[in-house]
Amino acid sequence: MRVAFLVAPEGAEQIELTDPWNAVKDAGGTPVLLSTDGDTVQAFNHLDKADTFPVDRLVSQAQPSEFDGLVLPGGVANPDFLRTDEKAVAFVKGFFDAGLPVAAICHAPWTLVEADVVRGRVLTSYPSLRTDIRNAGGTWVDEQVKVCDHDNNKLITSREPDDLEAFDKAFLAEFGAGG
Template sequence: MATSLSGVSIAILATDGFEQSELVKPKSALEEAGATVHVVSPESGEIKGWDQDDWGDSVAVDKTLADADASAYDALVLPGGQINPDKLRIDGDALAFVKAFAAAGTPIAAVCHAPWLLAETGLAEGRRLTSYKSIRTDLKNAGADVVDESVVVDDAGPFTLITSRNPDDLPAFNDAIIEAVGAAKAA
């Protein structure tokens, strides 16, 4: 039987330049599993995706960071792309939002370049994870045990950390999020 995420709320933190598939596909998979998913961003209105090598579609923002409360969510998803996490890792409110999920013991999932946020917040230290190949040295320098696998679920710390390398890994990434959030809900 597929895991049901009925009654679960998940935040996706993103800004302009998120990799299109890395926001849209997890959002769709989580909603299909029954979760309520909110796109949270520093901006209100819409944010514009990056679709491989050019600007992609816009996505509606459900809540601004100023209005979002991390304690209202059962998990956090961080889509990558190069632009999106690079902008978010210099935004103090975005970093505080990510840290709040870790402090609450809530699962965090990050794909592609999004683990930059884990490095910036100190959450990568001592954790086993993967990422897009160009940021692996940054993560190692942040104290992470970096591996090259399609999806890594590190549940040895105070919160479950799920990471993947790139859009090709999204099916495994989405399944791991659904499984981890379902297990946390059942606990």
Template sequence: MAKDTLQGFNVAILVTDGFEQVELTEPRKALDEAGATTKIVSPKHQRVRAWNMTDWGIDLPVDVELDQAKPEDFDALLLPGGVINPDSLRIEPNAITFAKAFFDAGKPVAAICHGPWTVIETGSARGRRMTSWPSLKTDLNNAGADWVDQEAVVDKGLVTSRSPDDIPAFNRETIKLFSGGRGQRHAT
């Protein structure tokens, strides 16, 4: 991927404690290497704590606290998984409002593993072909999505993947989608 593919492109990474570590760090690294500016947006203050497969992982600084974040300042949204993180975010009204603004504005979104729980809460799963961690299949089908078992699925401005094993495909499709999403940011 060319270093300047996403130059000047701002990506919000919406997380709280319990995000799956590699589902944030690896996509973020790929986006940064493609030239994007990535910022962790969180309802947590100062730092968020990762889950690393079977135990707590690294702490990362919060770049923008959720109550100060403006969707119009970003070109795209990344929703890492883990079980704890999206389960907590989906009951956080400000997180759902923030994520929904990306769908409403037609901005690209990428969600991996359990990250689609947030997509469900925004009402944006309906009518989309999606994948996720297998345990979300029924949730996504009930929300009106067409769930498929594939490493990466792109549909209507959303890329989804199943698990950390799918990160190479997820990163490739995310960068492709985001690079096609230039100019989607709407000033307000």
């Protein structure tokens, strides 16, 4: 199982990157850190700088077909940066076009809104995204984790770091690791 993790050069919520990353490794998979620019990414603990992580590849050098799934960590700034990058948005949309599963937590569905892939889907997120998701044609629910099977692919979403255990279990099952 090879899993892409897409984050902006800065702004990803550290625990929403590291916890799913470790879950993939613990399941025997290979996580791959992609970003839009640079050799490292700066993670955050809420609004404070946390650790930096080495980038494996730039998103412009990757194709969805190389992966079994995509994880989009949250953080307020991370998805806001990603949704302004055409290559990042196209990469995310490519997973949906190929019928590959995508997992997004917290504020990460903002990138899904920009990729125009929430229409007709049921998903959860950090509550402040509720209106954005509805305006983009999705149905927002307040659940710990939501798996939506629509248009030949799975979308796994969660609300916040407190939901990480359920999020990890759900996306691993959908990505083929059995949870």
